[in-house]
Amino acid sequence: MPRLLVLDIDGTLLNSEDIVTPVVSDAIRRAREHGVAVALATGRRVGSTRQVVEEVGIGLPIVTFNGALVWDTEREEAIHELAFSAPVIQRVIELCREYDAAPVLLQGPAYGERIFVPTGNWLRPEYLEWFLDPRRSYVDEVPADEMLNLPGILTIDVFGPEATLQKLSMAFAELEAQVYDVGEVSSQTDPPNWALNVHMPGASKAAGVQVLAQKLGCTLADVVAIGDGFNDLPLLEAAGVGVAMGNASEEVKARADVVVNSHDEDGVAEAIERFVLQPLSEPA
Numbered sequence: 001m002p003r004l005l006v007l008d009i010d011g012t013l014l015n016s017e018d019i020v021t022p023v024v025s026d027a028i029r030r031a032r033e034h035g036v037a038v039a040l041a042t043g044r045r046v047g048s049t050r051q052v053v054e055e056v057g058i059g060l061p062i063v064t065f066n067g068a069l070v071w072d073t074e075r076e077e078a079i080h081e082l083a084f085s086a087p088v089i090q091r092v093i094e095l096c097r098e099y100d101a102a103p104v105l106l107q108g109p110a111y112g113e114r115i116f117v118p119t120g121n122w123l124r125p126e127y128l129e130w131f132l133d134p135r136r137s138y139v140d141e142v143p144a145d146e147m148l149n150l151p152g153i154l155t156i157d158v159f160g161p162e163a164t165l166q167k168l169s170m171a172f173a174e175l176e177a178q179v180y181d182v183g184e185v186s187s188q189t190d191p192p193n194w195a196l197n198v199h200m201p202g203a204s205k206a207a208g209v210q211v212l213a214q215k216l217g218c219t220l221a222d223v224v225a226i227g228d229g230f231n232d233l234p235l236l237e238a239a240g241v242g243v244a245m246g247n248a249s250e251e252v253k254a255r256a257d258v259v260v261n262s263h264d265e266d267g268v269a270e271a272i273e274r275f276v277l278q279p280l281s282e283p284a
Helices: 022-033 050-056 086-099 126-138 162-175 205-215 230-238 250-255 267-281
Strands: 004-007 037-040 062-064 069-072 077-081 102-107 115-118 139-142 153-160 178-186 193-199 223-227 241-244
Touching: 004 022, 004 205, 004 267, 022 037, 022 050, 022 267, 037 050, 037 062, 062 205, 069 205, 077 205, 086 102, 086 153, 086 162, 115 126, 126 139, 153 162, 162 178, 162 193, 178 230, 205 223, 205 230, 223 230, 223 267, 230 241, 230 250, 241 250, 241 267
Parallel strands: 004 037, 004 223, 115 139, 223 241
Antiparallel strands: 062 069, 069 077, 102 115, 102 153, 153 193, 178 193
């Protein structure tokens, strides 16, 4: 029987208008009333996740930074954290310089979720402007060699053309880093701006949710997980039931256990009804 329901946020819980529909909210409420714990697992930072936590009424710690951080929002402390080591940061920056890509280092909430970019004209500023301008109050520019010892770096976002990032993904394999292809994130550049999320080896939503499940006295086999992105795949494949949204890519759909309607068709509510509420209502 399902004991833990885990939801991705963007493209899953939120529809294309970035809202949680009443139908989805009601399904989550009914799951909780039946004793099922509900958690969020996202690539977002903690700060940008809080509004969703409050809106949906999530009481559990949240799995953020693609599983590199499990954060207790009530105690404001990390339950699990996998930050970058200095040698891995150094090699990521070296590879970005070699391929003329733009690295952006993201710190965890224990350090104020600061954003760091290296100073120097080796970066192509057009790949950073759209990302940094709305966040200038959180951004620090520091020399690349001073980035190596920054504490609490949980994600390195890398921006550049698609072809460049495909080559970088293969280069990052030498580090055994966890790399997620975000896809196109901005068309304000020519060619369009694509992104990778890079994490330390072992960071994944599956690993983060496993930490959370253990605290609840259950396992990943007791989890129903719903998502749409490549960063959801480790969790969808490890969970007892892995549900892909109808708006997911064909690869994500093929590797999930089941596919439901899209985020604009209340797919999360469908999944909760079929894989949480119906099994709980069946006679033992």
